[in-house]
Each structure stands twice: as C-alpha cells, then as structure tokens.
Amino acid sequence: MEAQEMNLGDLKAILLRRRWALLLPAVGVFLLAVVIAFVLPAIYRSSATILIEEQEIPVDLVQTTVSSYAQQRLQGINQRIMSTSRLLEIIKSLKLYPELQGKENPDEIAAIMRKDIALDFIQADVVDPKTGRASMATIAFSLSYNGKDPTQTQKVASVLSSLFLEENLKVREKTVREASSFLEVEANNVKNDMAEIDRKIAQYKEEHINELPELLQVNMQSLQNTEMNSDRLSEQMRGLREREGYLQSQLVSIPQSSGQMQKNRLEELQVKLDNLKTRFSDQYPDVIEVKSEIAKIEKENKGKGSGAQPGVMADNPAYINLAAQLASTRSEISSLAKQITANEGKIAHYRKLVEATPRVEEFYRTLISERDNLQHKYSELRQKHMQAQVAQGLEKNQQGERFSLIEPPLLPEKPSKPNRLAIILIGLVLGLGAGVGTAAMLEFSDQSIRTPEALSRLTSSLVLVTIPEIGGKEKSSFLKRESKG
Incomplete structure (x- = not known):
C-alpha cells in the first residue's frame, strides 16, 4: 500500500481492523511472562559484611611481616575456601542441593555452589599517612550466598563468614611464622658462613703472619734499621781492613826475636865503624866506642849460639804486640763478616716481606670485606628475626590487622530474585510491542484499497x-x- 498521510480516523480503522493481530500476540507474551514470573523458584540471599581493621599498635612501634594488600589476601583466602574439597565439606555438613545428589558428580555440584557465592569489595578513599596521597583502598567486603531455603541460606552465609575469619587468622599466623623461621634459618646460615670466613682469616694470618698489612710499617722500619746497620757494619769493616793493612806493614819491619835485633845492630855498628875509620884513626874515641859495642854484641852472640833459627818462637816484645793486635783485628774482621752476612739475610727477608705485603693485603682485604658484609647481613637478619618474632606475638594476640564481622548474616524475609513484578512488566511491554509489530507488519503488507481517496x-x-x-x-x-x- 502506498505511503499516505494518516489521521485519527485512519488509526482507529486500522486498530479495529487489526484488533486480533494486536491482541493475540500481546496477550500471549504477557501470559507467558506471568507464567515465567510465578514458575521460577524463589531465591533468597543472606549477606555478611566484614570490616578490615588496621592493627591496634602503631606501625612505627611494631610492624607486621604480612605485607600483602587486603584485596590480594582476600583473593587468596577466597581461592582456598572455594576449593572443591572445602565446598563439598560444607555441602555434606549442611545437606545442600539434595535434588542434585546422585544426578551430578561432586565437582559439578561444587561448581554450582561456587556460582551461588558472591564476594564484593567495599572501597573508599583513604589518605596514606606516610605519603599524604589519597587512594582507593578496600576497607571491607560483603560475602553473600543465594539459596532456595531462607534458613539454610543464612546457615551457609554464617559458615562462609566464619571460614573467612578463621582462614585470615591462619594465613596471617602462618605468614609470620614462616617469615620468622626463614629469617632464623638464613641468620644461622650466614653465621656459619662467618665462622668459615673467620677460620680462613685465621689460617691465612697464620700462614702470612709477618706479611699482614698491619705489619707493613714495622717491616719497613725494620728494613730501614737493618740497612742502616749494614752501612755501619761496612764502615767498621773498612776501618778494620785499614788497620789490618797497617799492622801487617808494621809487622814486616820488626824482627821476630832479639837475636835478630842484635844482628841488625851489629851490622849497623859495623857500617858505622867503617865510616869512622875512613875519617879517623883507631884511637879516636868514637871508633873505640863503636869497637867496644861490637865486641860486646859478638860476645853475647857467642854465648847464645849461632843466632835466631827458622821456626824459633818470636821473643821480640814489639813484634809480639803487633802480631797480637793483627790477630785481634783479623778476628774482629771475621766476626764482622759474619754479622754482615746475617744482616744481608735480614735485609733480604724484610724486603721479601715488604714486597709480599701488597699481594697478601689484597686477598686479606677481600676476606675482611667478605666478613664485614656477612656481619652486616647477619645483623640485619637478626634484627628482622626479632621483628618477626614480635610480629608473631602481635598476630597470635590478634592485635594486627584483622577481619571483624560488623553485619552478621540475617534470615532473609523475602526472596531476592526473581523480581516477579519486573518480569510481568517486561512481559507486558514485550507483549504490546509484539502486538503492535504484528499489526503493523500485516497492515503494511496488505495491498487492498479501502478508501475513495486511495482509489x-x-x-x-x-x-x-x-x-x-x-x-x-x-x-x-x-x-x-x-x-x-
């Protein structure tokens, strides 16, 4: 039918003509919605509201070792409680879903119950006291259960809320206990490492007792003193060598015995006599005196024998004195040579110690540094372990962050769903829409001429x-x- 302008009369004619196409779908859909609204079973909801309370003692005084966020910890608790085994225990104890027993396997029944449980977080704007910044934080949560029986629904909600409260305590106590045990084990391990490092340090110090860094100045001072002593000994050796040479030269010019001295004297007097005879006569007083002394010496020589023989012991006092001085000097030289040799050995020893100290110091410092690091780590672990023990007492006495039941599950007085009135109203709207749509479809698909104007x-x-x-x-x-x- 061609599109044309419609007036009120045309609309009335269409409604009259298509009244059954309009009424039948509308009434049918509406009646179906009414049937659905009253056939669907009543579902009751019981909810519990649990507040997340901060710890009573200020964090500045006692800090707990449970550092996870409340929402994160709630998700972990929810996963443990929503496990199939835990849900089946609740189903068995409260005799839930009797219509499904024997028809569905336990895993499917637990999945159905899991869908009937709702966990909703309640968040609010809070200000961080440390940073002063505002942020969203979970301050509470609502735990709900949907069931067909109101009394049973309340029981299930109560059991679930109790499980959340108990599981939170268990989780927090377990966390601080494990943290304390872990820190204690780590501290003992570090302590054992420190003992091993101490053993290595003691062994290394024993092996390099004179090469340690703290003895470097002592060794350098000893080396300097030994080198100065070497110069002094060398100077003494030069003096003794000079004295030895001097005594040797003196000893060569002195006869060993007195006979030799008389012989030499006799030769000197004979030369002197010869010189006097060349100038004076035999009656000259000096000639007579020299002859008289020559005669006296010859007479003494005849009395002693033929004079000093080889191998005869020296009896010249001057010679003996010089010989004794020479022997003493040579003895001092020998003793001094031994001192110089020993002193040179000391110099080599101290130089070796001084040269070895940097190498020894490098490894020694490494051991000391490792020991200091372990000591620092051990102190930190001990401090953290003490804090963990305090936190363990805090959680044990329930003075840390905890869950408080502020709204226990109530017995539902009316079902939460289905909303029968809403379903009926929706059915009414859908029925009217279906009727109008059907009538409009029939009207616009009809090619009949019904008015003179159209013809x-x-x-x-x-x-x-x-x-x-x-x-x-x-x-x-x-x-x-x-x-x-």
Whole structure:
C-alpha cells in the first residue's frame, strides 16, 4: 500500500481492523511472562559484611611481616575456601542441593555452589599517612550466598563468614611464622658462613703472619734499621781492613826475636865503624866506642849460639804486640763478616716481606670485606628475626590487622530474585510491542484499497459512487437469495 498521510480516523480503522493481530500476540507474551514470573523458584540471599581493621599498635612501634594488600589476601583466602574439597565439606555438613545428589558428580555440584557465592569489595578513599596521597583502598567486603531455603541460606552465609575469619587468622599466623623461621634459618646460615670466613682469616694470618698489612710499617722500619746497620757494619769493616793493612806493614819491619835485633845492630855498628875509620884513626874515641859495642854484641852472640833459627818462637816484645793486635783485628774482621752476612739475610727477608705485603693485603682485604658484609647481613637478619618474632606475638594476640564481622548474616524475609513484578512488566511491554509489530507488519503488507481517496490516487479519476461493505445479517440474506435463484 502506498505511503499516505494518516489521521485519527485512519488509526482507529486500522486498530479495529487489526484488533486480533494486536491482541493475540500481546496477550500471549504477557501470559507467558506471568507464567515465567510465578514458575521460577524463589531465591533468597543472606549477606555478611566484614570490616578490615588496621592493627591496634602503631606501625612505627611494631610492624607486621604480612605485607600483602587486603584485596590480594582476600583473593587468596577466597581461592582456598572455594576449593572443591572445602565446598563439598560444607555441602555434606549442611545437606545442600539434595535434588542434585546422585544426578551430578561432586565437582559439578561444587561448581554450582561456587556460582551461588558472591564476594564484593567495599572501597573508599583513604589518605596514606606516610605519603599524604589519597587512594582507593578496600576497607571491607560483603560475602553473600543465594539459596532456595531462607534458613539454610543464612546457615551457609554464617559458615562462609566464619571460614573467612578463621582462614585470615591462619594465613596471617602462618605468614609470620614462616617469615620468622626463614629469617632464623638464613641468620644461622650466614653465621656459619662467618665462622668459615673467620677460620680462613685465621689460617691465612697464620700462614702470612709477618706479611699482614698491619705489619707493613714495622717491616719497613725494620728494613730501614737493618740497612742502616749494614752501612755501619761496612764502615767498621773498612776501618778494620785499614788497620789490618797497617799492622801487617808494621809487622814486616820488626824482627821476630832479639837475636835478630842484635844482628841488625851489629851490622849497623859495623857500617858505622867503617865510616869512622875512613875519617879517623883507631884511637879516636868514637871508633873505640863503636869497637867496644861490637865486641860486646859478638860476645853475647857467642854465648847464645849461632843466632835466631827458622821456626824459633818470636821473643821480640814489639813484634809480639803487633802480631797480637793483627790477630785481634783479623778476628774482629771475621766476626764482622759474619754479622754482615746475617744482616744481608735480614735485609733480604724484610724486603721479601715488604714486597709480599701488597699481594697478601689484597686477598686479606677481600676476606675482611667478605666478613664485614656477612656481619652486616647477619645483623640485619637478626634484627628482622626479632621483628618477626614480635610480629608473631602481635598476630597470635590478634592485635594486627584483622577481619571483624560488623553485619552478621540475617534470615532473609523475602526472596531476592526473581523480581516477579519486573518480569510481568517486561512481559507486558514485550507483549504490546509484539502486538503492535504484528499489526503493523500485516497492515503494511496488505495491498487492498479501502478508501475513495486511495482509489482516486491510484486511477487518477474521481470516484462517483461509494458502495458500503455488506456484512453481518445483510450479507447472510444476500448469500441465501443468490443460492436459491
């Protein structure tokens, strides 16, 4: 049918003409919605609100070792409680889902219960006291359970809320206990490492007792003193060598015995006599004196024998004195030579110690540094272990962050779903839409000409006569006459 302008009369005619196409779908959909609204089983909801309270003692005084965020910890607790084994225990103890027992396997029943449990976080804007910045934080959470029986629903919600409270305590106590045990084991391991390093340091110091860095100045001073002593000994050796040479030269010019001295004296007197005879006569007093002394010496020599023989012991006092001085000097030289040799050995020893000290110091410093690092680590671990023990007492006495049940699960008085009125209203709206849609589809798909105006537009001619539709009793009489005629 061609599109044309419609007035109120046209709309009334359409509604009258398509009344059944409008009413039947609308009533059908509405009745279906009513049936659905009253056939769906009533579902009751019982909820518990649990507050996340901060620890009572200021964090500046006692800090707990549980450092995870509340929401993160709640997710972990939720995963443990929502495990199949835990849910099956609750199902068995409270005799839940009896209609599914024997029809579904336990895993599927636990999955159905898991869908009936809801965990909702309650967040708020809080200000961090350390940074002063505002941020969103989870301050509480709501735990709900949906069931068909209101009393049973409340029991399940109570059990779940109790499990969350108990599991939080267990998790926190386990966390601080494991942290304390871990820190204690780590501290003992570091302590053992320190003992091993101490053993290595003691062994190294024993092996290099004179090469340690703290003895470097002592060794250098000893080396300097030894070198100065070497110069002094060398100077003494030069003096003794000079004295030895001098005594040797003196000793060569002195006869060993007195006979030799008389012989030498006799030779000197003989030469002197010869010189005097060349100038004076035999009666000259000096000639007589020299002859007299020569005669005296010859007489003494005749009495002693033929004079000093080889191998005869020296009896010249001057010679003996010089010989003794020479022997003493040579003894001092020998002793001094030994001192110089020993001193040179000391110099070599101290030089070796001084030269070895940098190498020894490098490894020694490495050991000391490693020991200091272990000591620092051990101190930190001991301090953390003490803090963990304090935190363990804090959690044991329930003075740390904890969950508090501020709204226990209540017995639901009316079902939370389905919303029967909403379903009926939605069915009414959908029914009206279905009826209107059906009527409009039929009307716009109908090509019949129902008004003179439509015929005039279609033929481009004027309509002369309008014959009304014959209906009801008139139509029945007309049909009878036609059949008789």
